[in-house]
Amino acid sequence: MDIRTALIAPLALLSACVALPNAEAQDEPEMVVEDLIGAWDVSLYFSADAPPSSTQMTVTAVDDSVLTGSFYGSPFLKGRAIIFDDEVLFTVVTTDGSGEYLISGELDDDEIEGQVLSVGRDFLMAFEAEPTEASE
Numbered sequence: 477m478d479i480r481t482a483l484i485a486p487l488a489l490l491s492a493c494v495a496l497p498n499a500e501a502q503d504e505p506e507m508v509v510e511d512l513i514g515a516w517d518v519s520l521y522f523s524a525d526a527p528p529s530s531t532q533m534t535v536t537a538v539d540d541s542v543l544t545g546s547f548y549g550s551p552f553l554k555g556r557a558i559i560f561d562d563e564v565l566f567t568v569v570t571t572d573g574s575g576e577y578l579i580s581g582e583l584d585d586d587e588i589e590g591q592v593l594s595v596g597r598d599f600l601m602a603f604e605a606e607p608t609e610a611s612e
Contacts, residue, residue, distance in 0.1 A: 507564045509538050509557040511583055515608035518547075520592065522601045533579075533588075533605060543568055547579050572596075581605070 512535045519528035535545040543555030547570050555568035564583035575596020581588045588605040
């Protein structure tokens with residue numbers, strides 16, 4: 477063994493041992509699809525110039541990534557959620573007298589950012605949601 481290898485090998489081992497606890501301490505808890513379960517206060521932004529309107533989204537169950545719940549008082553006709561790149565992503569479909577609504581969002585910590593597409597009324601709006609105080 478040459479002198480360079482003899483000096484570098486222990487330093488590399490020491491660095492690896494010291495780095496492991498720091499890496500573990502910085503890891504954030506993993507998100508799970510079930511983090512969507514609960515009541516959410518939703519702010520709907522139809523226009524950047526207008527104040528948001530508000531509504532409620534409720535996710536009552538997640539079964540094999542299939543969501544059950546309601547948005548704006550309309551039950552989910554279909555709903556799916558996945559984990560992608562350590563983020564919870566979801567899309568649900570609801571309906572009213574004007575047609576279907578496609579609602580999709582991303583859960584980041586305790587907040588959701590998303591969008592609502594109205595197929596029947598032909599608009600797209602952004603929304604933000606946070607847990608209803610009673611469901612926290």
